[in-house]
Amino acid sequence: MQLTSLGLVRGLIGYFAGLVxxxxxxxxxxxxxxxxxxxxxxxxxxxxxxxxxxxVLAIGAMSDWxxxxxxxxxxxxxxxxxxxPAWTRYFAVDxxxxxxxxxxxxxxxxxLIIGGSLALVFRAELADSGISFLQAGTYNTFLSxxxxxxxxxxxxxxxxxxxxxxxxxxxxxxxxxxRLNAFAYWINVPAIxxxxxxxxxxxxxxxxxxxxxxxxGPVGYQMVFFAIFTIGLSSILGSLNLIVTMLMMRPKGMTxxxxxxxxxxxxxxxxxxLTATQLIGQAFLMLSFERTLGMPFFNPLYNAxxxxxxxxPLLFQHLFWFYSHPAVYIFVLPGLGIISELLxxxxxxxxxxxxxxxxxxxxxxxxxxxxxxxxMFTSGYGEYLRVIFMIxxxxxxxxxxxxxxxxxxxxxGGRLSFQTPMLFTLGAISVFLIGGLSGPILATTxxxxxxxxxxxxxxxxxxxxxxGFVFPFFAAIYYWYPKMTGRMYNETLGKLHFWLMTPxxxxxxxxxxxxxxxxxxxxxxxxxxxxxxxxxxxxxxxxGFVIAFSILLMIYNLFTSAEIGAIAGNNPWRSRSPExxxxxxxxxxxxxxxxxxxxxxxxxxxxGSQYIAMSGAGDD
Amino acid sequence: MAAVTTSAQAxxxxxxxxxxxxxxxxxxxMNRLGLWLFFISEAFLFGGLLATRFxxxxxxxxxxxxxxxxxxxxxxxxxxxxxxxxETAMERGNRKAFSFFILLTALFGLIFLGGVMIFEWGxxxxxxxxxxxxxxxxxxxxxxxxxxxHALHVVSGIVFIFIVWNLARxxxxxxxxxxxxxxxxxxxxxxxxxxxxxxxxxxxxGTAAHVTH
Numbered sequence: 126m127q128l129t130s131l132g133l134v135r136g137l138i139g140y141f142a143g144l145v146x147x148x149x150x151x152x153x154x155x156x157x158x159x160x161x162x163x164x165x166x167x168x169x170x171x172x173x174x175x176x177x178x179x180x181v182l183a184i185g186a187m188s189d190w191x192x193x194x195x196x197x198x199x200x201x202x203x204x205x206x207x208x209x210p211a212w213t214r215y216f217a218v219d220x221x222x223x224x225x226x227x228x229x230x231x232x233x234x235x236x237l238i239i240g241g242s243l244a245l246v247f248r249a250e251l252a253d254s255g256i257s258f259l260q261a262g263t264y265n266t267f268l269s270x271x272x273x274x275x276x277x278x279x280x281x282x283x284x285x286x287x288x289x290x291x292x293x294x295x296x297x298x299x300x301x302x303x304r305l306n307a308f309a310y311w312i313n314v315p316a317i318x319x320x321x322x323x324x325x326x327x328x329x330x331x332x333x334x335x336x337x338x339x340x341x342g343p344v345g346y347q348m349v350f351f352a353i354f355t356i357g358l359s360s361i362l363g364s365l366n367l368i369v370t371m372l373m374m375r376p377k378g379m380t381x382x383x384x385x386x387x388x389x390x391x392x393x394x395x396x397x398x399l400t401a402t403q404l405i406g407q408a409f410l411m412l413s414f415e416r417t418l419g420m421p422f423f424n425p426l427y428n429a430x431x432x433x434x435x436x437x438p439l440l441f442q443h444l445f446w447f448y449s450h451p452a453v454y455i456f457v458l459p460g461l462g463i464i465s466e467l468l469x470x471x472x473x474x475x476x477x478x479x480x481x482x483x484x485x486x487x488x489x490x491x492x493x494x495x496x497x498x499x500x501m502f503t504s505g506y507g508e509y510l511r512v513i514f515m516i517x518x519x520x521x522x523x524x525x526x527x528x529x530x531x532x533x534x535x536x537x538g539g540r541l542s543f544q545t546p547m548l549f550t551l552g553a554i555s556v557f558l559i560g561g562l563s564g565p566i567l568a569t570t571x572x573x574x575x576x577x578x579x580x581x582x583x584x585x586x587x588x589x590x591x592x593g594f595v596f597p598f599f600a601a602i603y604y605w606y607p608k609m610t611g612r613m614y615n616e617t618l619g620k621l622h623f624w625l626m627t628p629x630x631x632x633x634x635x636x637x638x639x640x641x642x643x644x645x646x647x648x649x650x651x652x653x654x655x656x657x658x659x660x661x662x663x664x665x666x667x668x669g670f671v672i673a674f675s676i677l678l679m680i681y682n683l684f685t686s687a688e689i690g691a692i693a694g695n696n697p698w699r700s701r702s703p704e705x706x707x708x709x710x711x712x713x714x715x716x717x718x719x720x721x722x723x724x725x726x727x728x729x730x731x732x733g734s735q736y737i738a739m740s741g742a743g744d745d
Numbered sequence: 746m747a748a749v750t751t752s753a754q755a756x757x758x759x760x761x762x763x764x765x766x767x768x769x770x771x772x773x774x775m776n777r778l779g780l781w782l783f784f785i786s787e788a789f790l791f792g793g794l795l796a797t798r799f800x801x802x803x804x805x806x807x808x809x810x811x812x813x814x815x816x817x818x819x820x821x822x823x824x825x826x827x828x829x830x831x832e833t834a835m836e837r838g839n840r841k842a843f844s845f846f847i848l849l850t851a852l853f854g855l856i857f858l859g860g861v862m863i864f865e866w867g868x869x870x871x872x873x874x875x876x877x878x879x880x881x882x883x884x885x886x887x888x889x890x891x892x893x894x895h896a897l898h899v900v901s902g903i904v905f906i907f908i909v910w911n912l913a914r915x916x917x918x919x920x921x922x923x924x925x926x927x928x929x930x931x932x933x934x935x936x937x938x939x940x941x942x943x944x945x946x947x948x949x950x951g952t953a954a955h956v957t958h
Contacts, residue, residue: 194908194912196915302775366779369775369782373775404790418880420880426882428956437801444793447793
């Protein structure tokens with residue numbers, strides 16, 4: 126097999142060819158206009174844009190559409206490529222949602238490991254006071270990269286769960302627009318490469334990229350802007366696809382309130398992704414234009430009379446947080462959906478308050494649009510806004526509380542069993558509780574004025590993200606692993622993973638919050654030992670390494686169990702969900718016959734209840 | 746025996762044709778929803794640009810050439826009429842009228858684009874000296890950002906028109922099945938509607954500010 130027959134390799138060649146062509150184009154253009162040929166910013170911007178387009182064209186993510194524009198019909202190809210080994214489909218454009226889901230999930234996991242490793246490096250630096258091995262500039266780059274790499278990992282992880290599960294859960298053969306689905310995945314890859322290249326030059330503002338700092342730093346910023354813009358485009362297209370799939374492709378009898386609850390979470394998430402993402406794309410594009418062309422959106426510009434005829438830095442914060450706060454709900458809503466999905470299976474009891482959970486996801490999504498200003502209590506905007514944003518932010522606690530009470534109601538009196546997915550679900554609830562309870566403290570202006578930009582915020586954020594995404598994501602991986610591979614993971618290793626990671630995370634989270642209340646600021650490479658935070662930092666670092674080690678155990682478990690794990694069978698968890706009624710691993714065309722829904726989804730333990738019927742079952 | 750087989754085959758063929766029809770109808774519904782979701786998404790982009798305009802300019806506006814603004818806006822609005830006529834022609838199966846009107850729409854689009862580039866942007870100082878530069882002040886920056894993002898959509902609309910025109914020439918569309926034409930038309934109207942919000946924001950709202958550098 127030739128190396129270039131692998132889609133990913135062709136894509137990479139396209140990326141670097143595009144980079145060179147883009148850079149050359151800018152240089153030639155500048156020469157024609159009579160400017161000096163070399164300008165680092167402009168040349169890199171041209172290179173990056175062409176490189177991303179080059180990757181997508183070379184891998185063939187747009188081939189079908191380009192043929193359509195010339196009137197050539199392209200029938201949908203099913204199954205692995207005819208003339209290549211079956212595994213190559215995971216490294217090329219493939220239209221099957223199950224392949225794309227796994228592509229998303231594995232890429233997300235890979236980024237989670239990269240992002241986590243970056244954190245371990247600067248955690249080691251922070252273990253004691255004084256600069257040991259990371260210089261301030263490198264520290265800032267690592268810290269900023271940790272932010273965006275981890276957030277990209279979460280977006281891809283969410284995409285993985287949604288793409289794999291949603292069509293299976295609603296009994297659809299595939300997504301509404303399979304080509305768009307593949308395109309939305311593959312534009313992530315050049316974006317990630319661009320993001321990683323940014324480390325060559327470095328950037329130092331943290332993931333928020335606030336101007337004026339982000340307008341002055343090294344050229345690494347430009348790569349970040351275009352990488353995030355492209356990942357945002359992927360979010361928009363992916364969520365559009367998911368919404369259409371869920372609204373139009375449900376089987377007979379599956380009303381919206383009979384969808385698996387995870388679909389509701391994805392519906393709410395997708396509504397945020399579809400709309401809010403535009404604002405961060407716009408904000409980062411404006412930063413790029415301000416750096417490249419000097420368009421004064423955010424930097425003030427004073428004329429001779431001393432009037433500001435330029436921009437305002439606060440505008441960026443408004444645009445940025447209009448996406449980036451709802452983005453937090455993009456990260457956690459799918460995970461909360463996983464918790465609601467798994468609890469009834471392991472408690473053998475109906476889900477408590479299905480409709481309330483479904484609507485609470487929508488409520489969180491909608492309220493999420495009204496709260497962005499709570500990130501800006503100390504930014505100097507109008508003081509009357511503080512009260513408004515405080516109240517709207519505290520409102521989020523209401524639908525979130527609905528979820529917590531529903532989980533407790535589901536567990537209450539259930540016949541619980543504690544396999545690894547259930548452990549991670551319970552771990553998620555405990556960790557999300559830590560994040561949730563520290564939320565109102567930050568949402569209240571009076572306390573936030575003291576805690577803003579301290580490690581308390583770091584602790585709060587990591588607790589919500591681990592509780593809302595990482596723990597449920599791991600629960601989902603263990604839970605659906607038998608469905609994806611047909612084999613069972615190693616239960617002992619899974620439990621070991623849990624019992625290392627969960628106490629490790631509790632320790633890390635509480636220690637981070639403690640450091641914050643002791644006066645430790647975030648995003649600094651060094652601190653004054655007189656604060657007394659040194660032992661706390663050491664604890665955080667040790668806990669961080671324990672968590673990292675436990676995740677390595679999971680990776681080992683996932684790799685080895687695919688070969689030697691016990692055959693899992695169709696439905697090892699005795700779930701009622703449609704995807705467990707078909708063979709494992711799922712066949713190319715998931716459902717041999719259309720399914721129909723005849724009852725409620727979560728009536729576990731109720732005699733005679735039935736959720737779905739396979740039409741024509743019993744014919745063979 | 747043979748007769749039975751034939752009728753079974755005929756039934757199968759009929760079933761396939763019926764399924765094909767259902768598939769097309771189902772796909773069309775999904776395409777329409779997808780396109781409208783894309784518009785909702787884009788509305789947030791244009792909304793963000795409008796928010797930027799009101800945040801930075803408040804109740805002031807730049808000194809722009811009012812006649813030029815009125816002319817290009819009228820041209821763009823008229824282009825929606827010709828687009829509608831093109832779509833109606835396709836629905837009636839009138840290929841000639843379709844080609845004429847859709848190319849006329851593209852021509853209107855090009856005139857609009859020319860007006861923006863020559864007069865608003867002042868790209869050709871030999872013809873017309875522009876008032877603003879993107880790097881000069883907040884007025885230039887926002888005017889170029891808003892008209893630039895809108896112009897990008899007009900350009901893609903024109904490209905879309907030429908693709909659809911070419912496909913129609915090759916006979917890819919029929920009276921009943923012309924999603925390509927329909928989506929192109931809706932997209933064009935959408936870009937038009939965006940301008941209906943942008944034009945007053947740029948040209949009409951607020952008092953003209955005279956900036957000294």
